[in-house]
Amino acid sequence: MSTDDPKPRRALTLNDIAALAGVSRSAASRALDRKAPVKGPKADRVRQIAAEHGYVPNAWAANLRRQRTGLIGVVVSRLTDTPMAMIYEAVVEQAAARGYQAAVVSTDDDPRKALERGRLLLAQRVDGFVLTTARTDGADPFLLELQEQGVPYSLVMRTDGTGPAALTDDVAGGGLATRHLIEHGHRRIAYVGGPLYASSSQNREAGYRRAMEEAGLPVPPELVHHSDFSIDAGVDVGRRLLALADVPTAVFTANDSLAIGVMFAAQRAGVDVPGRLSIVGYTDTPIAARLSVPLTSVNVPFDALAADALDLLLADGGDRPAAPRLSDPSLVVRDSVAAPHR
Amino acid sequence: MSTDDPKPRRALTLNDIAALAGVSRSAASRALDRKAPVKGPKADRVRQIAAEHGYVPNAWAANLRRQRTGLIGVVVSRLTDTPMAMIYEAVVEQAAARGYQAAVVSTDDDPRKALERGRLLLAQRVDGFVLTTARTDGADPFLLELQEQGVPYSLVMRTDGTGPAALTDDVAGGGLATRHLIEHGHRRIAYVGGPLYASSSQNREAGYRRAMEEAGLPVPPELVHHSDFSIDAGVDVGRRLLALADVPTAVFTANDSLAIGVMFAAQRAGVDVPGRLSIVGYTDTPIAARLSVPLTSVNVPFDALAADALDLLLADGGDRPAAPRLSDPSLVVRDSVAAPHR
DNA sequence: CTGAAAGCGCTTACAG
DNA sequence: CTGAAAGCGCTTACAG
Secondary structure: OOOOOOOOOOOOOHHHHHHOOOOHHHHHHHHHHOOOOOOOOHHHHHHHHHOOOOOOOOHHHHHHHHHHOOOOEEOOOOOOHHHHHHHHHHHHHHHHHHEEEEEEOOOOOOOOHHHHHHHHHOOOOEEEEEEEEOOOOOOHHHHHHHHOOOOOOOEOOOOOOOOEEEOOOHHHHHHHEEEEEEEEOOOOOEEOOOOOHHHHHHHHHHHHHHHHOOOOOOOOOOHEEEEEOOOOHHHHHHHHHHHHHHHHEEEOOOHHHHHHHHHHHHHHHOOOOOOOOOOEEEOOOOHHHHHHHHHHHOOOOHHHHHHHHHHHHHHOOOOOOOOEEEEEEEEEOOOHHHHHHO | OOOOOOOOOOOHHHHHHHHHHOOOOOHHHHOOOOOOOOOOHHHHHHHHHHHOOOOOOOOOHHHHHOOOOOOOEEEEOOOOOOOHHHHHHHHHHHHHHHHEEEEEOOOOHHHHHHHHHHHHHHHHHOEEEEEEOOOOOOOHHHHHHHHHHHEEEEEEEOOOOOOOOEOHHHHHHHHHHHHHHHOOOOOOOOEEOOOOOOOOHHHHHHHHHHHHOOOOOOOOOOHHEEOOOHHHHHHHHHHHOOOOOOOOOOOEEEEEEHHHHHHHHHHOOOOOOOOEEEEEEEEOOOHHOOOOOOOOOEEEOOHHHHHHHHHHHHHHHOOOOOOEEEEOOOOEOOOOOOOOOO
């Protein structure tokens, strides 16, 4: 209704500030320069006026001129997945420490969405990408596009097997978890993985298989399942495992959500955890310690992962390291593992 | 080491495409126009060449010229908080449906960080803000800055009491939860809230108090606690509640994390849920259904909230509605409530 | 439909 | 230290 518009619709520009301060646009720009601000009374006046008016430079104009944005594009599967949110927040912090800003996009692990939303970031001319969505099946058109266009990127948490990657040693982590179960006397141990294209799940499985083999334990096919990383997938697989003629006495899962699902299935079926079923999770999310049976889990150092991913991305000195950077996972022992019932 | 750089360092520009197609920059621009692409053989050729080369227009340059970005700034406390991640993902979807893109920033509920990171979004000249971090204590310099500069915004989930807001009817939700407990025969019911400045927590408490009063039940001060929205806060308050001389038989919490914490404290103390302690949570996050005792919780319609927030923001037709838009919460009954033990 | 021209808001050699 | 000028990559009246 009101035709009067008391608020300024248009944001202040550098020209406005310069005029207010009675200097040229160039002088104003230099006075407000982040890295090498000019000294002198005129410059002080510019800064004072800018602060008074809450002047915020137009980043788009500045970046266009500078030919760099200081923006890192982050691609995640979904932010409602706690580990993804944790890695993203870690990247934000690490990026800020290096003078960069992060812009995120989620793909639901759908290559089409990845391409569509990744391009939105490409349009913003981010200086590089950190991808948490790498696949080993090659079905990632967005990654191909980045490679074709020579856009710097690094992979974190998951790898496609070739790109520069910041990972935890998932094989070692899988071994840690599995040996912990073996040491408690378990011989029939199941593995519950995530999607087949996720290297994290593959390597945790490889660590599991190696530990089983070293202990001389068989890994029959009915003990290994793959699905996605959700709680409901855990419930599902958990029920199938408990319906087996020879029910396993322990389960190692590729993440905590799967473990929570398995634990739920067990408790619903009246199977005591850890009395009748021991469980070890992975990623050690905050809720793990607060479950009815606190979950033993493999801790992932998110800050180190994020730091490595950014170092890899920003190094970009012509040649990238072929081998991934590996952080060490560690086992956090809580209450979800006991000796097998006999 | 390698001095040859086979990949193009610089992204293709419209000029490149125009040259390749043998047309003027203007013609190329119009051929690639999203809304009203020009027809004709030359335009077809431009589009083909652009597609072949994976040309992605520089959004910064385009936005600078257009004087709008199509970007919505979203401010959340932290993405590792599941309800926050859910509201953000919902805003992304709703924004996309309206032709907008979302850019997010997290503040840790720290007004200083909010100002600092909010300005990053301001520098990007987002067309408006959706804020989940409103406070009733007025301690939000960033919101003041938005108001001073006349930048459109809407509040979601929480309100400061004055700004345009998309909320659930938290008073009603608090009543739903509390009456559910009363109907099961509880008389000594505790409330566990979040931070004092969060209207969501205040209103859920108000609903609780009203329901208690209507049932003629007293609310002694030792039954009402405030902290933050974390699991650990729930554990803490849960322990204090269980240490009371006259332990409550039921607890209503302002979110699911607090409920999970209270449940953990109870189970650790050997207090059966719901046998000895009934619990009702709020926001109905995915894990609620998969806890050892599936949690009865008040469901929040995130999609509706996000839609309302964007409508409010984008309407911006001079005058904004004074009253907040309210969505209806609903009670999801699961297994965490039973009649009080006698 | 087409092209030439102007301009969005900045930064940065250039010359003083 | 200062200002005048050029230009980043686009879009959009303007004239044909």
